[in-house]
Amino acid sequence: MKIKEIKAYYPKWENLAKGQWQSHFWQIVVKIKTDNGLIGYGYGGGGEPSVLIINKHFKELLIGKNIDTINDIQDIWNELYFKSLPYGRHGLAIMAISGVDLCLWDLLGKQNKKPVYELIGPVKKRIINAYATGNEIKSYLLEGFKDFKIPHKWENNDSYESLIKLCEEIRSDIGPDGKLMIDSYMSWNSDVCLKMDALLKKFNISWFEDINTPDDLEELSKLRNRIDTKIAGGEHDMTLKKFIDISKLNSLDIWQPDITWCGGLTAGIKIIKLAEQMKTEVVLHRGGEVWGLHLIKSSCCENLAEIVKINEKENNKLWNNIPKVTDGLINPNDNPGFGVELNEHLIK
Ligand SMILES: [Mg+2]
Numbered sequence: 001m002k003i004k005e006i007k008a009y010y011p012k013w014e015n016l017a018k019g020q021w022q023s024h025f026w027q028i029v030v031k032i033k034t035d036n037g038l039i040g041y042g043y044g045g046g047g048e049p050s051v052l053i054i055n056k057h058f059k060e061l062l063i064g065k066n067i068d069t070i071n072d073i074q075d076i077w078n079e080l081y082f083k084s085l086p087y088g089r090h091g092l093a094i095m096a097i098s099g100v101d102l103c104l105w106d107l108l109g110k111q112n113k114k115p116v117y118e119l120i121g122p123v124k125k126r127i128i129n130a131y132a133t134g135n136e137i138k139s140y141l142l143e144g145f146k147d148f149k150i151p152h153k154w155e156n157n158d159s160y161e162s163l164i165k166l167c168e169e170i171r172s173d174i175g176p177d178g179k180l181m182i183d184s185y186m187s188w189n190s191d192v193c194l195k196m197d198a199l200l201k202k203f204n205i206s207w208f209e210d211i212n213t214p215d216d217l218e219e220l221s222k223l224r225n226r227i228d229t230k231i232a233g234g235e236h237d238m239t240l241k242k243f244i245d246i247s248k249l250n251s252l253d254i255w256q257p258d259i260t261w262c263g264g265l266t267a268g269i270k271i272i273k274l275a276e277q278m279k280t281e282v283v284l285h286r287g288g289e290v291w292g293l294h295l296i297k298s299s300c301c302e303n304l305a306e307i308v309k310i311n312e313k314e315n316n317k318l319w320n321n322i323p324k325v326t327d328g329l330i331n332p333n334d335n336p337g338f339g340v341e342l343n344e345h346l347i348k
Pocket residue numbers: 183209210235
């Protein structure tokens with residue numbers, strides 16, 4: 001099949017508060033129509049600038065391209081990377097490529113009448129464990145979640161005491177067995193991390209996430225040798241090349257690429273293969289979204305899918321038919337492609 005039309009959109013997030021781009025991660029939608037009548041959907045990052053890259057630059061490279069095999073998708077990925085290289089290699093251009101790449105995988109699944117996870121390879125997990133990221137632990141427990149990650153922003157020296165108190169409360173709510181993780185979103189540094197590692201030992205924290213910015217890989221590799229808690233990161237890192245750097249410096253115990261940002265499934269599969277060679281754990285960033293779930297299902301990354309709990313209005317849900325968590329477990333559906341449909345009114 002050939003690409004007939006392609007258009008990227010920044011959805012009308014009606015409840016998007018001013019300046020709070022994180023509330024929807026500046027996510028974009030990519031829609032491709034093919035000459036055999038199929039419609040594919042992809043999800044990328046980078047907001048309006050990324051939409052512009054696709055609609056003004058990538059479009060002219062993509063119209064008329066064949067997509068019949070995984071190799072075709074790889075060839076397209078390479079061309080988009082090369083042609084955007086002067087302004088790309090990281091950031092917006094790779095977030096835009098991610099959206100296109102996922103759209104192509106969706107189409108390949110639909111053409112073959114198979115879920116994407118079957119295209120990736122043999123199924124490795126019958127069912128996937130989900131964990132909830134957010135502050136409302138009591139309500140996530142009622143929803144059936146068993147594992148949790150809390151955000152923590154470093155403010156001042158009182159932050160040590162307040163986090164100890166919070167961990168005490170959460171451990172008493174979830175018991176000794178549930179996983180508990182802490183995401184500092186780049187607000188800690190090595191000194192804070194060293195102290196937190198000592199202070200929080202009794203709470204059995206599975207990992208500290210995003211200790212500092214991804215530019216501090218050497219600092220992280222030194223820190224790794226000095227603490228017991230695992231260090232996770234990588235949501236802001238893109239393409240295999242960046243993860244090769246991370247692996248050379250041994251900066252992280254757990255890699256967390258985001259499939260809608262790091263270069264799509266095509267990049268994600270390579271990153272996971274490298275991690276396997278390096279015997280490093282991969283826990284996908286926002287892996288509980290459908291794009292990550294398919295990859296978790298058929299790859300050797302950890303059986304743990306992140307569900308970010310965002311207060312979405314019901315009419316603001318971008319995707320229909322998304323997999324739901326039951327008793328802390330989740331699975332992608334068996335529909336062709338990624339198995340979700342777009343709420344088209346959000347891109348009109
Ligand atoms: Mg994070």
